[in-house]
Each structure stands twice: as C-alpha cells, then as structure tokens.
Amino acid sequence: MSEDPRNIDLEEGMEDTLEDKYLTFKVGDEEYGIEIRYVTEIIGIQSITELPDMPQYVKGVINLRGKVIPVLDVRLRFGLEEREYDERTSIIVVNIQEMAVGLIVDTVSEVMDIPKSEVEPPPRVSKGAGSRYIQGMGKVDKSVKILLDIQKLLFEGELEDLQKLAEK
Template identity: 45%
Template structure:
C-alpha cells in the first residue's frame, strides 16, 4: 500500500460494449448473476423490471439501454450489479464485472468535452491508468428519467 492510499478510490470495474466503467465500491451491495426479471409496465424503457433479491423486490436498469447502446442478448457473463444510491437500491445490468482496482486520485480527469455532442451528465470523470481508460459514473444521474428523455429527443 502506498502512502497516499487514503486518497485512492476503490472501484468495481465492469464492461459495457467493450469499454470499461467504474463505480465506487462503497456503493455496491453485491454482484448477481442474471436471473428472471419481472417486467414492470409503463415505466421508462431502460427499467427492465424487478427481481427478487433475497426477499427484497429490487428494480433493474439495463445500462446498455440507458446509454443508448445496441442491445445484446444476455449471456453467461452478464451480471447485475446491485448499487445503493441515496435511499434506493437498484440493480444495473452490465456485460461483465470482474475486477476491483484502486485509482489514485491524480489519475482522475474530468470528462472530455467534444464539440457536437450533447453533454452527458452521468459521467463523473475519466481515470487514466496504464493502457486502460476507466469511465467513472455518477450513479444518481443514471437513475434520472428526465435526462434520459432529453437525450432521446435530441438523438431521435
């Protein structure tokens, strides 16, 4: 452990469309395998439904849909990351989740701004590690329905 380990951030790394993302480990409750999801009618498109997480009914969000990525079939490596955001418990469907790493705080940069794209609010920053680029997410923003709608109307 290095001296400045206190400032390091421990994140769970997951894959989505061959890119790597990170969520702070404190916010993650557990990582589950894919299981039966009960659809909830008339909610936002990215809300896939609810699952029975050891007796607790937990809503599930498909991050691919949320980020407007192409939908793929779920397979053996598909995972549900259960995260705690404010007073809510939500599951996020990701392609793969298999790593926990420490990110030194100096490696984190703000999200790059590119002309011609709309600003996505749910990206908190980008962490540059050796050969790897990690996108750090701002979880509460992911849950917001408003931003999603905005995004859809701009692109659609």
C-alpha cells in the same frame, strides 16, 4: 481534506480508502467504473418481472432474497443496442439514497484503486449518449476507465425525457 494525519480518524480513513476504489465492468467495448462504496453485491442475471409504463432501460424488478428491487440495463441507458443476456451478464446491486437498484452490465471486471491524481475531468465534447453520466476518466496503466456518476446514471435525464414527451 486536511494534510495533517492527526486530523484523520479511523472512519474517515476508511472512507478515503473506499473513495479511490472502483468496481469496473464492461458494457460494449468500453470499461466503466463506479465507486465501490455504492456497491452492495454482484449477482448473476435473474428472472425479471417486467413493469408497464417504464422507460425502456428499466427492465423490471427482481426478487433479491425476498426484497423486490428494480433493475436497469446500463446498455440501454447508454442508448446502445440491446443484447441477449448470457452467463457473463451480471447485476451490480448498488445502494443509493437508501434504495437498492440493480445495474445490468455485460460483464464485471475487477475492483481497482484509481487515485484522484489519475482521474481527469470528463471531456467537454462527446458524442456518446453515455457521456452525460461521466464523472471522470481514470487512467490505469495504458488504458482508460470511464468513471460513472452513479447518481446521474440512475436519475438524470428523466426531466429531459419528460420534456421531450410533452413536446410530442
């Protein structure tokens, strides 16, 4: 990106502002964040129609105003223990590659600015199952938000899963 302000037109400017904004949510004890530009809406938990032959974290499909969208449980995606949905459970609808997908999280927190200067690269060593979806660590005041790479969160690991299946 150029430093010259004249080179930044309005749209780019808008994108820039979006770029540093994150929607944060809680899963388990940790706070996570995803880039706000992917988020289209946040809805409460709905009745989910299960699908056969799906990885465990894909809970099924929901009816979002006449549209059928798949929902996946971020908890299960991280390999955490399953938990009953309650009134704080939310579905974050994200739009990626022209597909709408719902992410089930324990609870949605807030939208916040995390400038790039405050984002550290992901730790090189990590034990957690969720670590491979990490895009960076955002420092906000004294706390740290785990910023997720939504692309990886949705798609990565399928290949490995398949390979594991094949090995079996």
